[in-house]
Amino acid sequence: MTNLVNQPTSRPTRKMWAVIISGAVMGGIQAALAAVLPEADFQPLLQQLGPLVTALVVSLAGWLTRERAE
Numbered sequence: 131m132t133n134l135v136n137q138p139t140s141r142p143t144r145k146m147w148a149v150i151i152s153g154a155v156m157g158g159i160q161a162a163l164a165a166v167l168p169e170a171d172f173q174p175l176l177q178q179l180g181p182l183v184t185a186l187v188v189s190l191a192g193w194l195t196r197e198r199a200e
Contacts, residue, residue: 144191152187156180 156176163172 145188148188148191149184151191152180152184155183155187159183 156179159179160172160176163170163176
């Protein structure tokens with residue numbers, strides 16, 4: 131059985147922040163596209179961009195944050 135890791139604070143981890151930020155980025159992209167071209171259907175494009183934006187934000191979060199010595 132694996133041991134559970136205790137978090138030092140109740141703050142979300144970097145992975146959770148990355149998910150939250152990528153959701154906000156996708157929401158912003160969707161709102162901007164709807165405002166600029168309200169008659170166009172961007173849903174297929176947004177479905178394809180979702181994993182890409184998530185991967186980019188997760189990679190950026192991992193690259194910018196160094197592991198802290200315990």
